Amino acid sequence: MIPLAITRGDVADYVSALIIVYIGLIFCNILISYVPRMPYRPWLRAVLDFITETTDPYLNIFRRLMRPIGGAGGFAFDLSPILALIVLGIAEGIVVGALS
Numbered sequence: 001m002i003p004l005a006i007t008r009g010d011v012a013d014y015v016s017a018l019i020i021v022y023i024g025l026i027f028c029n030i031l032i033s034y035v036p037r038m039p040y041r042p043w044l045r046a047v048l049d050f051i052t053e054t055t056d057p058y059l060n061i062f063r064r065l066m067r068p069i070g071g072a073g074g075f076a077f078d079l080s081p082i083l084a085l086i087v088l089g090i091a092e093g094i095v096v097g098a099l100s
Helices: 008-033 042-065 080-099
Strands: none
Touching: 008 042, 008 080, 042 080
16 A cells, blocks of 8 residues: 555655755855856856855855955855854754654
8 A cells, every 4th residue: 555644754854855955065065166167068057056046045144154264365264064064954953853
């Protein structure tokens, strides 16, 4: 038989998977920030724009709290993704723990 009802465990697994994908997107955003100028390819630009447009609203919250450290211009070191990942991990533990 096919189960027709979605259990709390299923919802917890789904939320956990979404958060893992979002963490992966944040790591991709960190990696592409180290490459100063990407060659222009329409498909590559679409992927990079998707990554930045998806993660920047969340990361901008923490960028307001923590300014980049050192360096002038584009050479500053941004620690806000580390704080964002810590908060996301804590939120995942709370939400998935409450749903399990």
